[in-house]
Amino acid sequence: MAAVDFARCRARIGADGNGVLGGVAVQGGTGAEGGDQLSVVMKFGGSSLSSAARMEEVAGLILAFPEERPVVVLSAMGMTTNLLHLAGETAVGCGVNHVSGIEEWNMLKDLHIKTVNELGLPRSVIDTLLDELEQLLKSVAMMKELTLRTTDYLLSFGERMSTRIFAAYLNKFGVKARQCDAFDIGFITSDDFGNADILEATYPAVAKRLHGDWIRDPAIPIVTGFLGKGWKTGVVTTLGRGGSDLTATTIGKALGLREIQVWKDVDGVLTCDPNIYPNAKTVPYLTFDEASELAYFGAQVLHPQSMRPAREGDIPVRVKNSYNPKAPGTLITKKRDMDKVVLTSIVLKSNVTMLDIVSTRMLGQFGFLAKVFSIFEDLGISVDCVATSEVSISVTLDPSKIWSRELIQQELDHVVEELEKIAFVHLLQQRAIISLIGNVRQSSLILEKAFHVLRKSGVNVQMISQGASKVNMSLIVHDSEARRCVEALHQTFFEGVDPLSTEIDEEDLQPIPPA
Ligand SMILES: Nc1ncnc2c1ncn2[C@@H]1O[C@H](COP(=O)(O)OP(=O)(O)O)[C@@H](O)[C@H]1O
Numbered sequence: 387m388a389a390v391d392f393a394r395c396r397a398r399i400g401a402d403g404n405g406v407l408g409g410v411a412v413q414g415g416t417g418a419e420g421g422d423q424l425s426v427v428m429k430f431g432g433s434s435l436s437s438a439a440r441m442e443e444v445a446g447l448i449l450a451f452p453e454e455r456p457v458v459v460l461s462a463m464g465m466t467t468n469l470l471h472l473a474g475e476t477a478v479g480c481g482v483n484h485v486s487g488i489e490e491w492n493m494l495k496d497l498h499i500k501t502v503n504e505l506g507l508p509r510s511v512i513d514t515l516l517d518e519l520e521q522l523l524k525s526v527a528m529m530k531e532l533t534l535r536t537t538d539y540l541l542s543f544g545e546r547m548s549t550r551i552f553a554a555y556l557n558k559f560g561v562k563a564r565q566c567d568a569f570d571i572g573f574i575t576s577d578d579f580g581n582a583d584i585l586e587a588t589y590p591a592v593a594k595r596l597h598g599d600w601i602r603d604p605a606i607p608i609v610t611g612f613l614g615k616g617w618k619t620g621v622v623t624t625l626g627r628g629g630s631d632l633t634a635t636t637i638g639k640a641l642g643l644r645e646i647q648v649w650k651d652v653d654g655v656l657t658c659d660p661n662i663y664p665n666a667k668t669v670p671y672l673t674f675d676e677a678s679e680l681a682y683f684g685a686q687v688l689h690p691q692s693m694r695p696a697r698e699g700d701i702p703v704r705v706k707n708s709y710n711p712k713a714p715g716t717l718i719t720k721k722r723d724m725d726k727v728v729l730t731s732i733v734l735k736s737n738v739t740m741l742d743i744v745s746t747r748m749l750g751q752f753g754f755l756a757k758v759f760s761i762f763e764d765l766g767i768s769v770d771c772v773a774t775s776e777v778s779i780s781v782t783l784d785p786s787k788i789w790s791r792e793l794i795q796q797e798l799d800h801v802v803e804e805l806e807k808i809a810f811v812h813l814l815q816q817r818a819i820i821s822l823i824g825n826v827r828q829s830s831l832i833l834e835k836a837f838h839v840l841r842k843s844g845v846n847v848q849m850i851s852q853g854a855s856k857v858n859m860s861l862i863v864h865d866s867e868a869r870r871c872v873e874a875l876h877q878t879f880f881e882g883v884d885p886l887s888t889e890i891d892e893e894d895l896q897p898i899p900p901a
C-alpha cells in the first residue's frame with residue numbers, strides 16, 4: 387500500500403528533524419493542526435505530478451514542512467491538459483460512436499485510474515468526473531464543434547481530478563485536506579476563454595473564503611490551478627497555458643502570505659531553456675521585473691502574468707525542483723544586488739512572424755503609427771517587439787494570442803491586407819526572438835559582447851528592440867540560426883568564453899545565408 391515516507395522525504399530535502407530548506411525551516415510532524423494563519427503557497431505543476439509515485443513524493447514534500455500552513459495549488463497530472471485538448475479535437479470529427487476509442491481519452495483515463503488504484507483510493511474519487519468527461523466528449527462529437535468556452539470546460543477536468551486525488555490521498559493518512567475548485571472559491575476572471583484575466587474582485591473573495599474555511603475547520607486547501615469563473619458568463623475559464631503559477635501568486639497576494647513556492651522539474655529558473663542548451667545553469671536570484679520579462683518573452687518556466695500579483699503584494703517567489711528538493715532554487719524578489727550581474731538569462735522564442743511596414747506617406751508620422759496599432763487592436767493581435775523610424779516600423783507578432791496555436795495564415799493575410807491600405811508591407815516568417823535579460827546598467831557591455839559573438843558566428847541580426855524596462859534586449863534572427871546563437875551567447879556570458887579576446891577569422895565573417 388502507498389504511504390507517505392516522511393523519513394525518506396526529510397532525507398531527500400536534507401532535513402534531519404530540524405533544518406532549513408531554501409530559507410524555510412523544516413521539522414518533523416504532519417501539519418494542518420490549526421491555530422496559526424495560512425503561511426505559504428506551494429504550487430506543483432504537471433511535471434511534478436506525473437504518476438502515483440510522484441504524488442507520494444509531493445505529499446512528502448508538503449508534510450516535511452509541518453510548521454508551515456500551506457495552501458497547495460496543483461496543475462493537472464503530467465500531460466493531461468494536452469491530452470484533453472487533443473481528445474476534444476479528435477471528438478469533433480470522429481462521430482459519437484467512436485469517442486470511447488479516442489486514444490488520448492483512453493490514455494488520460496488510464497493514467498487517473500492507475501493513480502487512484504496505486505494510491506489505494508476508491509475509484510469514486512474520480513468516477514463521476516470521468517463519466518462527465520466522456521459525456522462531454524460525446525456531446526462535442528455530436529455537435530461536431532469545440533468552442534473556446536467548451537474547451538475551457540473540457541480542460542478543467544485535469545485540475546479537478548488531480549486535486550481530488552491528492553486531497554483524498556492526504557486525508558487517507560489522517561492529514562486534513564480540503565479540495566477546492568478555484569471557480570468556486572472566488573477566482574473571478576474576464577470571459578476570454580483560453581486566456582482569461584484575473585479580476586480585482588478575486589483577491590478579497592479568495593482571501594475571505596480560504597481564510598474563513600481555515601478558521602472554521604483547519605485543513606490544507608488543495609486548490610485547482612489554471613481555472614477561474616467568467617464574471618459575465620459564470621462558467622469555467624482557463625488562465626492560459628501554465629496558468630497555475632498565476633493561481634499560486636494570486637492566492638499569495640490575496641492572503642498576504644510569507645512566500646510563494648512554485649515546484650517544477652528543474653533546479654529553478656535557468657540561464658536558458660535546458661532543452662535548447664543543456665549547459666544551462668541555475669539563476670539563484672531574480673527580480674520580479676527580470677522574471678516577468680523572461681516569462682513574457684517565452685521562458686516556459688513561469689506564466690507571463692504570474693509575477694504581477696507577487697510584485698504587487700511584495701511576496702517572494704521561490705522556484706524549486708520537486709525532483710531535487712535539496713537544490714536551493716531561484717528566489718524572486720522586488721530588488722536584488724545587481725553589482726556583479728551582467729546577463730541573467732537568454733530566452734529563445736522560435737517560429738515568430740515579423741512585419742516590416744513602411745509608410746506610403748499617405749499619413750503623417752503620428753497618424754501612421756496610430757493607424758498601424760489600431761489595425762492590430764481591431765484584429766486582436768498583440769505585438770511582441772517593436773522598432774520604429776519616422777516612416778517605418780518593424781514588429782514581431784505574438785503567436786500566443788490564442789494560447790496553444792500559432793497565428794493562422796488566414797489571420798496573417800488579413801493583417802497584411804489591412805496594413806497595405808496605408809503602407810508597403812513585408813511579411814517575414816520563421817524568425818526567432820533571442821531575448822537577453824540582464825542588468826540595465828550593463829547594456830552596452832551586453833550588446834558589445836553579443837554582437838561580437840553573432841558577428842563571429844556569421845549571423846545578421848534583423849531587428850533589435852529594447853523595452854522600456856531596459857531589462858530586456860531582443861535580437862531577431864532567422865529561426866535556422868537561433869539555436870546556434872543561443873549556444874554561442876551562453877558560452878560567452880555564462881561559461882567564461884571571452885568573445886572580445888578571440889580573433890575573428892575572415893572566414894567567420896562570411897554570413898551564412900538563412901535556410
Ligand atoms: N529559463 C528556463 N529555466 C528553467 N526552465 C525552463 C526555462 N526555459 C524553459 N524551461 C522549461 O520549463 C520547464 C518547467 O516549466 P513547466 O513545464 O511549466 O513546469 P510545471 O509543469 O512543473 O509548472 C522545464 O522543464 C524547462 O524545460
Ligand SMILES: N[C@@H](CC(=O)OP(=O)(O)O)C(=O)O
Binds near residue numbers: 433462
Ligand atoms: N495544466 C495547465 C496549467 C498549468 O499551469 O500547468 P503546468 O503547471 O503543468 O505548467 C497547463 O498544462 O497549461
